[in-house]
Amino acid sequence: MKWHVKNFNELTNMELYTLLKERTAVFVVEQNCPYLEVDGKDTESYHLFAEKEGEVVAYLRILPPGVSYPEASLGRILVKKEWRGQGLAEELVSRGIDYLKKELNEEVIKIQAQNYLRTFYQSFGFQSISKVYLEDNIPHIDMLLKGDRLETK
Template identity: 55%
Template sequence: MEWQLKKFHELTTDELYKILKARVDVFVVEQNCPYEEVDNHDQASFHLFSEENGQIIAYSRLIPKGNIYKEASIGRVLVHKDYRGKGYAKALMEKSIDIVTNEWNEKEIKIHGQEYLRHFYGSLGFKEISEVYLEDDIPHVDMILQVT
């Protein structure tokens, strides 16, 4: 799997379109959840993605500390529905964590993940730091990864 990591201004218009389409397909259409997907955090973020046959198959948004949280964050984690169940989500998260902890030298990563994925994130070392709460009518939980 080949990864690309780009700042917002480094993305081509074609790449940006594919990323936004993948995010809307998963988070708005698949989950039947109308919400403001384009949220003005993309410009400060790094975008990690892998493409196959001209479409985004895995993606995450890496957000430097001080933008959404005081900690660095990983969000908008997705794997295209045709590629699920093949280990791409784990590979994506491991690469995301590696970039944030080893290239950015951050010691904490905060996420707010969908509740049904808390065991997946827990398997990567994230610990729950909130009760389950509704965001856009979907149960979420805040989690943190502390690197020593």
């Protein structure tokens, strides 16, 4: 398995196509949630992904402060269905937090999490900062990781 972090301009056409395809497969098709997946934030983001034999198996988007929120953020977090349950999600999120902390010197990270994953994100130190609300008919919660809790597993 090979891990990559690239800004938008470093992605090859094929990498970008594959990342968008996998995001659409999970967030639009699998979750039966029609929405504009390509939201204009990719060009200002970093893209962290794992690939094995040319197949993207895990992905998340790293958003600097000011792109989605005043704080830095992680989003579009996914592990391809066939690869779930193997610890990739934990490694993916840890790598995303690490990148924000060590490469971008960020001390606060905000996420918009699906509520059923609240405990998963709490295991990294994220704390709920909102009540549960519906986003695209899926229960979500806003969560924040900051300061001394910004240590990866």
